[in-house]
Amino acid sequence: MAQKFIGLVAGKFKQIAAIVTSAGAADAGKIIAAGTDGKLHTSLLPTGIGANSVSATASEAIAAGKLVNLWVDAGAMKLRLADNSNGREAWGYLKEGVSADAAATAYRLNTVMPNQTGLTVGGDYWLGTAGGVISAAPDATDDANSGKLNQYIGKATSATEIATVEVAPVEL
Numbered sequence: 550m551a552q553k554f555i556g557l558v559a560g561k562f563k564q565i566a567a568i569v570t571s572a573g574a575a576d577a578g579k580i581i582a583a584g585t586d587g588k589l590h591t592s593l594l595p596t597g598i599g600a601n602s603v604s605a606t607a608s609e610a611i612a613a614g615k616l617v618n619l620w621v622d623a624g625a626m627k628l629r630l631a632d633n634s635n636g637r638e639a640w641g642y643l644k645e646g647v648s649a650d651a652a653a654t655a656y657r658l659n660t661v662m663p664n665q666t667g668l669t670v671g672g673d674y675w676l677g678t679a680g681g682v683i684s685a686a687p688d689a690t691d692d693a694n695s696g697k698l699n700q701y702i703g704k705a706t707s708a709t710e711i712a713t714v715e716v717a718p719v720e721l
Contacts, residue, residue: 552582568593601657607647614664615680616642616702617655628655630680633687633698638718639676658715661706668705676700676718682711687721694721 551566558565567582571592581593591599603619605626611617617628618637628647631639640655642662647653656662668674669684677683682702687694700718703711 554580600654601660602654603641603657604652604654607649607651607653610649611643611647611653611680613643613646614662616662616676616682617680619655628653631676632678632680633676633683633700633718634678636696636698636720638698638700639702642680642713658702658713660713662703662711662713663709665705665709665711668708668711670705670707672705674702674705674711676702689721697721 551569553564553566555562556565557563565580567580568576569582569584570590571581581589584590603626605619605628608620608622608627608629611628611630616631616639618631619640620627620629620637628643629637631637639658641657643653643655644663645654665682672684673686674682674684675686676698686701687697687699689699697720698718699721701714701716703713706712
């Protein structure tokens with residue numbers, strides 16, 4: 550249900566609904582309301598303020614909650630699964646799954662990454678394979694890890710979320 554307020558229109562009181570999204574200049578001067586999630590829609594925010602994200606085409610199917618790597622394919626920015634075993638560092642993550650060759654929005658690290666399962670609250674997590682996370686850093690003294698990436702991702706704030714940090718990976 551939209552929030553409503555009383556306004557004076559053509560000399561008469563009228564009940565007017567607040568907007569939850571903006572179409573731009575046509576909505577100038579209108580009262581705004583939080584959406585059903587209790588937050589303001591990004592269309593209501595000034596340019597440059599809002600989710601720190603990138604829209605790009607997924608080069609493979611990627612599930613929600615997976616870490617992603619940005620790369621350039623024939624001059625076009627694309628998304629693929631981040632992976633510590635093949636040098637694909639994590640740039641961000643997906644909140645919603647996407648099919649191969651479909652547009653997706655990737656959210657930067659340094660935010661809270663949802664859609665995880667089985668995390669230990671307060672536990673540290675590193676980039677794993679296929680966009681996943683692991684609970685122990687790859688052992689730099691183990692020759693089997695030679696060439697892998699050691700990238701700290703962040704700390705679990707619940708069983709389903711990680712407060713991520715943006716840390717450059719180290720190639721072992």
